[in-house]
Amino acid sequence: xKYIKGVHRHGSEFILTIKKDIKTNAILNIEKTxxxxxxxxxxxxxxxxxxxxxxxxxxxxxxxxxxxTETYQKLEITPNEEFFHIDSKVPFIKLKYFLDLTIDxxxxxxxxxxxxxxxxxxxxxxxxxxxxxxxxxxxxxxDWEQFDDSMKIPTGLDIxxxxxxxxxYEELKFKKIKKSTKKHFINSxxxxxxxxxxxxxxxxxxxSKALDFINSxxxxxxxxxxxxxxxxxxxxxxxxxDNKISSIL
Amino acid sequence: MSHIYNYLSKIYPNFSKGIFLSGKSGYWSNFSKDxxxxxxxxxxxxxxxxxxxxFAPQLRDMIFSEHREAALExxxxxxxxxxxxxxxxxxxxxxxxxxxxxxxxxxxxTYDSLKFIYHRMREExxxxxxxxxxxxxxxxxxxxxDYALVNGVLEWIPEKTDVVVDDYYDHKKSKNLNxxxxxxxxxxxxxxxxxxKKVFDSLKSGGKLLLSIENxxxxxxxxxxxxxxxxxxxxxxxxxxxxxxxxxxFKKKDYRTYIYSFAELKILLKEAGFSEINDFCCFPHYxxxxxxxxxxxxxxxxxxxxxxxxxxxxxxxxAFKIELFLMKFLKARNFCPSIIIVASx
Numbered sequence: 121x122k123y124i125k126g127v128h129r130h131g132s133e134f135i136l137t138i139k140k141d142i143k144t145n146a147i148l149n150i151e152k153t154x155x156x157x158x159x160x161x162x163x164x165x166x167x168x169x170x171x172x173x174x175x176x177x178x179x180x181x182x183x184x185x186x187x188x189t190e191t192y193q194k195l196e197i198t199p200n201e202e203f204f205h206i207d208s209k210v211p212f213i214k215l216k217y218f219l220d221l222t223i224d225x226x227x228x229x230x231x232x233x234x235x236x237x238x239x240x241x242x243x244x245x246x247x248x249x250x251x252x253x254x255x256x257x258x259x260x261x262x263d264w265e266q267f268d269d270s271m272k273i274p275t276g277l278d279i280x281x282x283x284x285x286x287x288x289y290e291e292l293k294f295k296k297i298k299k300s301t302k303k304h305f306i307n308s309x310x311x312x313x314x315x316x317x318x319x320x321x322x323x324x325x326x327x328s329k330a331l332d333f334i335n336s337x338x339x340x341x342x343x344x345x346x347x348x349x350x351x352x353x354x355x356x357x358x359x360x361x362d363n364k365i366s367s368i369l
Numbered sequence: 370m371s372h373i374y375n376y377l378s379k380i381y382p383n384f385s386k387g388i389f390l391s392g393k394s395g396y397w398s399n400f401s402k403d404x405x406x407x408x409x410x411x412x413x414x415x416x417x418x419x420x421x422x423x424f425a426p427q428l429r430d431m432i433f434s435e436h437r438e439a440a441l442e443x444x445x446x447x448x449x450x451x452x453x454x455x456x457x458x459x460x461x462x463x464x465x466x467x468x469x470x471x472x473x474x475x476x477x478x479t480y481d482s483l484k485f486i487y488h489r490m491r492e493e494x495x496x497x498x499x500x501x502x503x504x505x506x507x508x509x510x511x512x513x514x515d516y517a518l519v520n521g522v523l524e525w526i527p528e529k530t531d532v533v534v535d536d537y538y539d540h541k542k543s544k545n546l547n548x549x550x551x552x553x554x555x556x557x558x559x560x561x562x563x564x565x566k567k568v569f570d571s572l573k574s575g576g577k578l579l580l581s582i583e584n585x586x587x588x589x590x591x592x593x594x595x596x597x598x599x600x601x602x603x604x605x606x607x608x609x610x611x612x613x614x615x616x617x618x619f620k621k622k623d624y625r626t627y628i629y630s631f632a633e634l635k636i637l638l639k640e641a642g643f644s645e646i647n648d649f650c651c652f653p654h655y656x657x658x659x660x661x662x663x664x665x666x667x668x669x670x671x672x673x674x675x676x677x678x679x680x681x682x683x684x685x686x687x688a689f690k691i692e693l694f695l696m697k698f699l700k701a702r703n704f705c706p707s708i709i710i711v712a713s714x
Contacts, residue, residue, distance in 0.1 A: 121665070121667070121668065122443060122445075122663075123443075123649065123661055123663050123668065123671065124439050124440070124661035124662075124677070126659070126660070127439040127597065127657075127658070127659050127660075128435075128436045129659075133435065135438070135442050137442045137443075138671075142667070145667050145670070152444070153442055155435050155465065155468040155469065159435070188447070188470050189468065189470040191468040192468050192470060215421065239462050303512060306591055
């Protein structure tokens, strides 16, 4: 059973096709195809991102990019069956655990960029959408559409954006941010810095600097920056987080 | 692809300015003949995209957007082949298939539409397109195509009057349309069946048809959205005889633009000879699909809210909430907005 799950979603320019097993309803194959310059570029980025990641991760993403013509390419991805997405409605205590797993995985996968101001970026490290887990609590990062290895992006930005996303959702849901969430944010930034994977460019006013960087480098997100929840954080929250981080770094 | 040229030359000896000509007349366009004349004068001095942006910017996405090509991915078209785009109009799917590496025979009764495709072909340096001007009711291709596209065309097959889209939908202007033509015509369903048989004949064994059409039982028609072709309330789902009566009263013409339910369409395709018919629920419309799900119990489970830039008014937003309820909770897939079919010969 084959069907179209998405067409030019979130400002992208590719068609997302899913192949499922009729009996079990399990996903057999994911196809992304495009006939536009922008769409083809994002398929190539994603393919390169997965190749980069596969060299650094215990678990691999099977993928194949086929250039049928100059104007049509297809990226086929075989899902790793043992990995699953977490439910967006999980309570924060559980979410915090998955955030920590992801940060540990980042520290491991990006280890060769320790002490470097710049590193490749996944670009959309959303805990709910693009990070998967298995029953052994291992991590698999998927959806590498925004991958950029131009080495012009501050090291650790992926994690900062992910933590800001988490804060944003809590702010949205409860109209305020719990102390424990703030504490977790600060500890996570501290850990990232301790692992030497926080660029000096993000030392001071970490959240503001991260946002400034995104806003001045929107091209990296290929027109999809608007879907980053981090950009929607309130000014007060940004100010508060910056002050707290500055006091510990 | 000289063998395609030779094949078409035998059927259409008259070839002029890149188009094989049948000698028959017919007209279906977003522009009137006078507008087309002005448009082509403009096109002489600029490229297709700029000309459309200048002359009819509201049609830009309709003509050029790759978003519209999504259903082509259901065809499993990895093997390069020959595709016939029946009723190619502006050529959005013709270009979609050509860019995917196939040779496309774009057939349309409207000469001006083919002339536009010809201009765009030259601009985009896509040589793998052959243009044929003919009435779709009279085509006669035999086992030449690997793929056939019938995108928003089947419902128009029985309509023999000239159509300028906006005028056709406008009740006052449409009263001026000549209704005499329909008096000597066969029943609309029979004409659609005859056409589908011709499409079937044009396919090689194992060839695939991609057909897109509005769903007769689209939930929106029950909520007060007008029939997409007659522009009258309720005619899509009422019995044909009653719809015909309503159309005669309000439009002074017969109701001929038949659309179908899933079951009716599958029967029609089987009658035309097709086997292995896979049907899909398409949201929000086949012209700009965002979600195309198999019409099955499991298929509709993957229904989820999707982006739609045309969801602007309060009425549209409420309608979408109703759609969410119908599809996500009631799994009422037979009331989806559009139908897409992939059928094999």
